[in-house]
Amino acid sequence: MGSKRVTGILMLSLALLIPVFGQGHQDGCAPEELKSQQNTLAGYLSPDFAGDYDLAIANLFRLGSLYQSMALRCGYMPSEPEINSMLEAALSFVTLEDLIAAQSVGSDVAAILLDLQEAYGDPLAGQMLYNGLEPALGGVALGCAGCHENEAVAPLTAGTWTRINDIRLEQPELRDYSHRQYLVESIVRPLAYTIPDYPPLMPDFYGSQLSTQHLADLVAFLDSQDQLPDDE
């Protein structure tokens, strides 16, 4: 498993594990008590399955998860290799593509705008994403800056915020748009409105590569672009 792949899904697994981390020593966590609980649990794996193979392996699996939750509840912190092997096991059931799809914003602008209300965007993180210095979902580097630093190819990054207010939202077809709605739509559905004088070159797959946090960061970065190049 590549390290980016691990990083991409580490968040997800940590989100599952963190609630049980660091709870310190709870009742029933003294070594003797653990030993007796372990024996009690092992009792579940009764040797008599009357030849029932499915039942035998189901029991084995449950026993393993019960031991693990017991350790986590008592404050065990899995090491990185242990977390990785748990991820490997989880990934053998779910494809990486499914995991990424579950985390990505998609292209429903109204739903995305609602999600963004709960997110706090960091303009610096947005700038790193925009310039391909930090990866988006699945470890991909976004190529935003590659096009948007060249005025002949795409509208310049500098002045995006001002241009949206002063020029784009003045267009009759965008009369009912809010600033954020226009910006989000430009990123996840670039072909919904194409700017006159520019070819419709922008890829339309970013909704599948960005999490809500990524998008919030990009929006915060682009909202900080309130200087037109002429003002400089």
Ligand code: HEC
């Ligand atoms: C292959 C070149 C290309 C790439 C890569 C690209 N864009 Fe664009 N982008 C364009 C072009 C061309 C337009 C103008 C035409 C249009 O609306 O599609 C545009 C329009 C926009 C606009 C609207 C700007 C305005 O002045 O109204 C925003 C915002 C934007 N892009 C953000 C992004 C972000 C964020 C990324 C990376 C996730 C990105 N773009 C990647 C080519 C690109």
